[in-house]
Amino acid sequence: MVAFASFGAPHTRITQDRGPAEADVDTDEDMDEGAGTARLAMPGEPITSAQAFMRGHGTYVDREDVVASVAGTVERVNKLITVRPLRARYSPEVGDLVVGRITEVQPKRWKVDAGGRQDAVLMLSSVNLPGGVQRRKLEADELQMRAFFEEGDLLVAEVQAFFSDGAMSLHTRSLRYGKLRNGMLVCVPPALVRRLKSHFIALASGVDLVLGLNGYIWISKHVRDDAQAGEDGFDAAAVYSNKNDDIDDATRAAIARVANLVRVLAAHSVPLSDTVLLEAYEWAVDQDWEVKDLVREDVAEALVAAVASR
């Protein structure tokens, strides 16, 4: 079936209400954020005088002015002016949970695409190998690194540290981390994923989510409680498996539904959290929409309104 549509008017045009006094910020008082209104800057827009302020990230000095080089919100710390871009790559912090994809296998390390400016690094020494946490890494492990992760594999990991060039180093030294299977990946802008108490979310109807702080979201079949990491039913041999379990049609439909919900919420710039996703899922089931109808514009807007009103 083919359906054509028109480009609708954007939902929220960013209207920049600027009083006459705000037109150019020259003094200290004007730079203070009054009543929580964020000031937006377009690339090439003069922000303030270069003599009174210093240029930070996202700005440059052109003659007498500090000029924005990206579109975003203007921020000020004392005399330092920065512009935080609206759309940016993921900037990692230690302890962040990320979902990544292996791009390269190198000696003693994997390169991982985690949505940052540079590929992340996963050292062989920072993964759990089958056969126990305390196992020593052998030369044989180095020779068969592709048996653990190969190009294209998805994994969930934590940011452990940074290298001197700013690349992040990951680790999967927990039984909850590691290779991903039984599901699908959806990518959203990283700014939409907030830091939560737990980034492993279990929805009703047998769907698990991993909200990577880099905007990569893994949606998969629920792992039974007795098969969770550390429980008796945990299958240590399946940690590096490439084979999916049997997934029934209802679970598959539920996974597709969650994926569409995530896409719709991201398209409408709704920050994702466990409560938002739970509410959105309940709403979708209550309203009894077909999975494919969720991306329809009218349904999507109703969904966003419903989630926002709660």
Add this chain to the structure above:
Amino acid sequence: MATVSLSKAEVAYIKTSLEATPPLRSDGRGLYDYRTIALETGVAPLANGSAHLKFGQASEQATEGTEVIAAARLEVEDVESGEGVNGGRISCTVSCSPSAYPHSSAAAIEDIQHDYTALLHEVISHPSLRPSNLSILRDLKSWLLNLDILVLSDAGNIYDALFVAAQAALWDTKVPRTRTVEYSAATSKARVALGGSGDMDVDSVEQSGFNVRDVKTAADFELEDYWDEGEPLRGGDAWPVCVTLNLYPPLYYLDATSTEEVATPSRLLVMYSFPADQPPRLQGMRLLGPSEIGLPLIKTLTQTAQTYATDLSCALRAKLKDEDLRRTEKARQRFASVR
């Protein structure tokens, strides 16, 4: 987002989803459903015809979706110098924004562009599809139609998107009206009218009544100053649509997303044209991918592709007429508000 590779688990997940009964794809569509296609014509004021197309979510903030902008621009070519050809010609170019393929290097993107350009140019500029009003002066001047397509993002099914965008831009194209200009010797009568002295003895060149040679007199042309931008490019009903069948023998599906494309071993592109009052015409065909497909299967697949192409073409035609209506309505409102 174009992905380089998928994990084995993802490929297996996509495959079993397609093979399940009933099949359910990652966004809940059936096998033969298209994503919503958002289309707008007349987006580039400086082009003679243009279109903006997006497969997937229609909202502007949406990060996913295949987005393409097409624009047609007419240029005058000299036929005498061998630059142009009689009857005009069409040249297609596809360029890809680096953000459409963030994982590819510049050289790889150039290869991709070349592939798209070659296919589109071969099909669209085929002599059987050449519009009849691209000629200005026989043996002297003709129009060259440059069709440029820019790929802003690629979330799968780029070939269908290219052809739909091309058709929309060509449908929207207006060819300026031209008038021939002749250089002829002024007759004595004309000279009198110009204020020359009528009683002087002047050599007047009379046209010989015996001169029966058909001398071509038109030497140049000028643009007619008229209220609209010109007449529509003819042959608008014959522009082909492309249908991509993604093959997982024995089953196939339409409008793959980029992840599904990576997981699919081969694709069959079929280009159909539906000229008015004529049976549908197969304008081109490509098989992409490493796997081999038998001739009997291809025969049945091209036949099934025709039904999908008919659907797509009908829907597109209706949408383009809607767009024409919308734009005349908009122009009228603007005119009314100015008055």
